[in-house]
Amino acid sequence: MTTVLLVDDEPLVRVGFGMVLDAQPDLQVVGQAGDGAAAVTLARDLRPDVVLMDVRMPVLDGVQATAQIVAAGLPSRVLVLTTFDLDEHAFSALRAGASGFLLKNTEPADLLAAIRTVARGDAVVSPRVTRRLLETFAAGLPSGATGRDTRLDVLTDREREVLGHVARGLSNAEIAAHLVLSELTVKTHVGRILAKTGLRDRTQAAVLAYEARLVTPG
Template sequence: MTRIRVLLADDEAMVRAGVRAILSADGGIEVVAEAGDGREAVELSLLHRPDVALLDIRMPRLDGLAAGAEIRRALPDTAVVMLTTFGEDEYVARALSGGAQGFLLKAGDPRELMAGVRAAAEGGAYLSPQVARRVINELEGGRLARASAARTRVAALTAREREVLGLVGAGLSNAQIARRLHLVEGTVKSHVSAALGRLGVPNRVLAAIVAYEAGLVDPDAG
């Protein structure tokens, strides 16, 4: 079985040890490198090319948000997941706009950590429940205006791209979408990339929000 290769970056050694212990309990996940600051995280990512870069936000030399953006630009196949004690809206928005595919709080359930890493590695996205509630509440605040704008945006997609986008919004990975639509995974990846490009969003999380606002998400699709 192929293991999910993870780079772990946090400036506190004890935190790194704890996170490594949690991830090591999952036989399908391997921590291949550890970094103590953001610049080292970028350098080690370029060296090891991990499947997932798990980054703290507040780190010396280069913070996790900037490091994650650099990693996404240099290694588009490496998923970035933020792991932090800070859940403020500003950090969530900056992380997602920078291309992060997940946002996890250190105070969360250890199972969330493993689920988030697995979801990101499989091409999906994951928000801790606390963060997800905050995002949904924000969406509800201007729901009608957002829905109208989202429907206009998705109108530019092909019928197949809209179908795939709806499944992305339901939280399915590329492999799950491929099985659902009887397509090869590479074709699904192409549809997802095309949809992100047409919508002008950098990652699946923001694409999923557009799908949700446009009414494309079937609650029974997950």
Template sequence: MIRVLVADDEHLVRAGLRRILETDDGISVVAEAGDGAEAVAAATRCRPDVALLDVRMPGVDGLAAAATIAAAPQAPKVVMLTTFDVDEYVHRALRAGAVGFLLKDTPPRDLIVAVRTVSAGHAMLAPTVVRRLIDHFAEHGPGRSAEARERLSVLSRRELQVTRAVGCGLSNMEIAERLTMTEATVKTHVSRAMAKLGVTNRVQAALLVRDADLT
């Protein structure tokens, strides 16, 4: 059973999200929150597998809550859900540790797929978000590339190979096949690389690789 936390400042929106998600027998909404502070408390108290957070909430907003939740030990996978397709939100959310970013006009079935996808350890981004990220990386300057390469220089040769594969969107199984190693070894290299880079998830590692022009 996938345990989900839903955070949105509108009660009707939370109720709608709960109703959609619980049409899937494998998903249970274990907590709701009306603002970021409540979301952080609920994540600590209920230990959900996935935290679905609205970006704009009173007090502590969803982006700040995402950073706190994603940095906690045994953190849930964080997905941001918003009506606003804004570059700044996307970049801040991913840097904060979110592994998904969806718009509120996402079809119900796609929302369920997103929760299942991130629960399985993969990223889930709305198509418009992916296009914006591609444009963003196409436009960034040499300064950012040099900074990213400097950060990646702390990795061993094998860790760098694995991290570059993560930046290409490959799963652990696909990386194992490409680099001729076991999946368990890939997981070890990914974990060590993320720790050295100071990132909390594969999306952040992939962003760093793309900033460095290494994909």
């Protein structure tokens, strides 16, 4: 059973998402919050597998709430909800530690698949959309937030190469075909990259790659 915390300042939105999720035998809504501060408190108390997080909310916005949940070392993975696919708030949430983002008008089937994917920690949600988001806003990162990152020093040349392809939105199968490797080998490389850098998932790896200028927009 995958447990989910719903966070949105509009009650009707929470009710709608809740009805979709509770109709699934493997998903359970364990709590709801109308602002970021309440979300952080409930995440600490309930320790859900996934937090479905709006970004624009009163008291504490979704970006700050995401940062606090990640900083607290909670097992919860944050899936951000946004109105626009190229949203600076969504980009900030990814940098703060969110595992992916979805549009609020996404189809129910895609929402359910995304929650299950994030809960497994297997892959980033909509990798190519995430890539477009990263490319759009990474270009405007201040110089002090980019440049050499010592976390890359522990990676082998092959792992850096794989990380670059992850940041470009390629799946394990696509990376395997491009580098003429087995998919299992690529999966092993990705696992080692995450372990060596202390990152939680592919989304965070992609953010690191852009911030460290391992890959550049365009």
